[in-house]
Amino acid sequence: MNINMINNIIIDGMSFSLPLFIMAIGGIFSEKSGITNLALEGLQGMGAFIGALAATLAAAAGAPDASTKVLAFTFAAVGGGLYACLHAVLCIRFKANQVISGVVINILAMALTSFLTKVINRTMFGAASDKFILTVSKRITVPGISSIPVLGAFFTSVYPFEILIIVLAVIAWFVLYKTTFGLRLRACGDNPGAVDAAGGDVAKLHFAGVVISGALSGIAGMCFAYSILAKFSGDIYMGYGYLSIAGYIFGNWSLLPTLAACLIFGFARSSGYQLVKLLGMPSAYSDLVMILPYVLTLLLLVFLSKKNQAPKALGEIYDKSKR
Amino acid sequence: MHDAKLYRRIAVIAVLLSLVAGAFVLLLLGRNPLMSYYNILQGSGLAPKAKYAAGKAMFTDLASLIDYWTPMIFAALACAVAMKTGLFNIGISGQMLTAGFIATITVGYSSLAPAAAKPLVIIIGMVTGMAVGALIGFLKFKFNINEVVSSIMINYIAEYVISFFIQTRFIDPLSRQSRTVSSAARLTLTDVLIAGYKFNIPLAFGLAIIAAFAVKIVLDRTVLGYELKAVGSNRTAAGYAGIRVGRSMVISMAISGALAGLAGVSYYLGYFASIQPKTLVSTGFDSIAVCLLGNSDPIGILFASFLIQVIGKGSTYMSSQQSVESEIVSVITGLILLFSACSVFFMGIVAARRKRSDAGTSDKAQA
Numbered sequence: 001m002n003i004n005m006i007n008n009i010i011i012d013g014m015s016f017s018l019p020l021f022i023m024a025i026g027g028i029f030s031e032k033s034g035i036t037n038l039a040l041e042g043l044q045g046m047g048a049f050i051g052a053l054a055a056t057l058a059a060a061a062g063a064p065d066a067s068t069k070v071l072a073f074t075f076a077a078v079g080g081g082l083y084a085c086l087h088a089v090l091c092i093r094f095k096a097n098q099v100i101s102g103v104v105i106n107i108l109a110m111a112l113t114s115f116l117t118k119v120i121n122r123t124m125f126g127a128a129s130d131k132f133i134l135t136v137s138k139r140i141t142v143p144g145i146s147s148i149p150v151l152g153a154f155f156t157s158v159y160p161f162e163i164l165i166i167v168l169a170v171i172a173w174f175v176l177y178k179t180t181f182g183l184r185l186r187a188c189g190d191n192p193g194a195v196d197a198a199g200g201d202v203a204k205l206h207f208a209g210v211v212i213s214g215a216l217s218g219i220a221g222m223c224f225a226y227s228i229l230a231k232f233s234g235d236i237y238m239g240y241g242y243l244s245i246a247g248y249i250f251g252n253w254s255l256l257p258t259l260a261a262c263l264i265f266g267f268a269r270s271s272g273y274q275l276v277k278l279l280g281m282p283s284a285y286s287d288l289v290m291i292l293p294y295v296l297t298l299l300l301l302v303f304l305s306k307k308n309q310a311p312k313a314l315g316e317i318y319d320k321s322k323r
Numbered sequence: 324m325h326d327a328k329l330y331r332r333i334a335v336i337a338v339l340l341s342l343v344a345g346a347f348v349l350l351l352l353g354r355n356p357l358m359s360y361y362n363i364l365q366g367s368g369l370a371p372k373a374k375y376a377a378g379k380a381m382f383t384d385l386a387s388l389i390d391y392w393t394p395m396i397f398a399a400l401a402c403a404v405a406m407k408t409g410l411f412n413i414g415i416s417g418q419m420l421t422a423g424f425i426a427t428i429t430v431g432y433s434s435l436a437p438a439a440a441k442p443l444v445i446i447i448g449m450v451t452g453m454a455v456g457a458l459i460g461f462l463k464f465k466f467n468i469n470e471v472v473s474s475i476m477i478n479y480i481a482e483y484v485i486s487f488f489i490q491t492r493f494i495d496p497l498s499r500q501s502r503t504v505s506s507a508a509r510l511t512l513t514d515v516l517i518a519g520y521k522f523n524i525p526l527a528f529g530l531a532i533i534a535a536f537a538v539k540i541v542l543d544r545t546v547l548g549y550e551l552k553a554v555g556s557n558r559t560a561a562g563y564a565g566i567r568v569g570r571s572m573v574i575s576m577a578i579s580g581a582l583a584g585l586a587g588v589s590y591y592l593g594y595f596a597s598i599q600p601k602t603l604v605s606t607g608f609d610s611i612a613v614c615l616l617g618n619s620d621p622i623g624i625l626f627a628s629f630l631i632q633v634i635g636k637g638s639t640y641m642s643s644q645q646s647v648e649s650e651i652v653s654v655i656t657g658l659i660l661l662f663s664a665c666s667v668f669f670m671g672i673v674a675a676r677r678k679r680s681d682a683g684t685s686d687k688a689q690a
Contacts, residue, residue: 003429075609086661090661093668094664094665095668095671096668097664099411100611100664101410101664103413103611104657104660107660108654108657108658108660108661110653110657111650111654114650115648115653115654118650119648122648123352197374239479242476246472246476249472269348286489287487287490288427288483288486288487290479291480291484295476297472298473298476298477298480300463301462301468301472301473302462303466305467305469306467
């Protein structure tokens with residue numbers, strides 16, 4: 001094993017972990033407000049679809065590459081947020097079972113995006129295709145720092161979205177722990193009655209939590225579309241949404257431990273790939289490597305689920321009349 | 324009005340709303356929705372097509388529909404048993420795949436005689452599915468792991484591990500799928516000649532109908548079923564009443580897994596005779612729609628699964644006739660799911676209205 005491999009593990013690991021992390025932060029917002037959110041998978045897919053569509057249209061209109069990407073991420077966040085409204089309305093207004101609603105949102109997202117991708121490709125671009133091809137994202141290497149052994153890899157070949165995610169994560173932390181809105185949101189998941197008595201609007205806070213999770217998941221989906229896939233297609237539904245759910249359950253619904261969980265998933269995956277390469281195994285073996293994050297998730301949950309404490313009022317819609 | 328009757332009405336409305344929404348999309352695409360829906364009936368053997376290939380007739384398509392319907396009945400029953408216990412088995416696809424794979428490599432590639440092979444396939448499928456289901460239940464009971472997360476993880480692990488074994492050992496280089504199982508082990512009799520027409524006869528269909536009634540009897544008439552439902556409606560109360568909650572959850576997931584295993588063998592060693600690597604069948608996920616639509620009731624599920632499978636089976640013919648993307652069908656299924664998920668709300672509205680009108684009539688009676 002040489003230094004190059006360690007660098008590759010870090011570079012690939014970070015570019016996979018951080019999108020998982022931002023999605024998990026979204027999940028934390030939703031669940032801290034008291035709404036179970038298994039819809040992350042569908043939200044990231046729908047966000048990536050909208051973002052990729054915007055990017056494809058902008059590119060067709062001749063927009064420069066950089067502004068196309070800004071546009072793509074903006075639309076991904078908006079698309080994810082809007083689609084999340086469906087989950088919010090089902091859970092809050094229609095009082096649907098939140099687990100079922102989440103799964104329904106995922107199934108519908110898969111069906112809608114693959115249908116619309118084909119229809120849009122046929123009607124607007126006259127091509128029979130089930131994907132939107134995206135340009136591969138540029139990568140940034142910080143001069144100087146990047147030449148430090150090992151640590152420098154964290155500053156080498158960084159996707160611009162990784163910086164965006166770190167900025168968003170800091171903002172999310174500030175909102176969640178340093179503002180009245182964040183305090184009320186967190187209280188909502190534990191004791192909605194108290195929030196109501198203090199004059200907060202429980203339904204609005206629930207709604208905000210779910211929509212924020214949609215927007216952040218949309219951004220995460222767009223990251224996957226620009227990095228791992230370099231396109232939008234049905235391949236976006238690889239279960240990463242569920243991985244990030246496992247991430248924040250493992251992280252006990254708080255930010256830093258969740259980041260740790262996501263990093264473990266990312267590094268497990270990238271070191272697995274490097275291992276297959278190192279041992280010169282045939283490509284079928286990469287299938288075995290693919291299971292590493294999932295196996296690790298299960299093992300971690302076995303050790304950690306018992307003592308973890310979910311928000312107390314998670315999964316129940318607040319009913320004023322039952323106070 | 325009785326609750327079940329009310330639910331049936333809501334389910335019918337959900338289906339109609341979805342069909343209307345689908346028709347709207349078809350109109351937008353410039354297709355004739357009525358003709359499209361008729362094509363679905365034609366494709367699934369419920370209406371005659373304009374012309375048939377030699378040896379085929381409407382009843383050939385119908386037999387094929389029943390063959391396609393069988394795994395869905397098992398899968399939706401699997402979902403229902405878990406749902407009644409308050410558990411959500413989203414791992415049905417993974418359990419199907421595992422059961423199908425184990426049965427394929429043990430019996431499917433052996434040279435056993437049909438009389439021994441077919442029952443063995445069914446037993447191995449059931450036991451494998453049961454083991455996976457029970458594992459998920461055990462993880463929930465022992466380590467408090469959300470069953471949705473664990474079953475999704477197991478789905479992916481099964482998908483990749485089995486794909487690895489198929490690609491390294493059991494691949495058919497031409498079809499890029501696993502090698503075809505022996506016809507002795509297959510649960511569907513293919514190309515049976517009856518009155519000059521060729522039919523595919525699904526042997527597991529009878530078992531699926533029996534399973535539906537068996538699940539209904541167990542849930543409605545036995546102590547076990549009572550305990551499972553009690554755990555499903557209020558875990559804490561069930562615990563105080565002396566029901567062993569953890570044990571009930573494991574049993575429920577084991578039964579659910581066994582049914583999923585049956586779905587798996589009737590799919591991979593029945594409707595199909597090989598396994599496509601790196602793919603989870605949509606049956607496992609569609610079964611959730613079926614289960615919701617059928618209100619988790621075995622008899623309701625028979626009707627709901629028939630409807631969903633007709634739509635699914637007819638989609639290929641419809642998409643070729645109308646040159647429209649066959650994914651429209653999964654959108655319609657998704658919408659059915661969406662509207663069914665709101666059923667609690669609609670039932671609540673009707674219940675509230677009924678209460679109000681009841682109160683109104685009793686006021687009048689007092690006056």
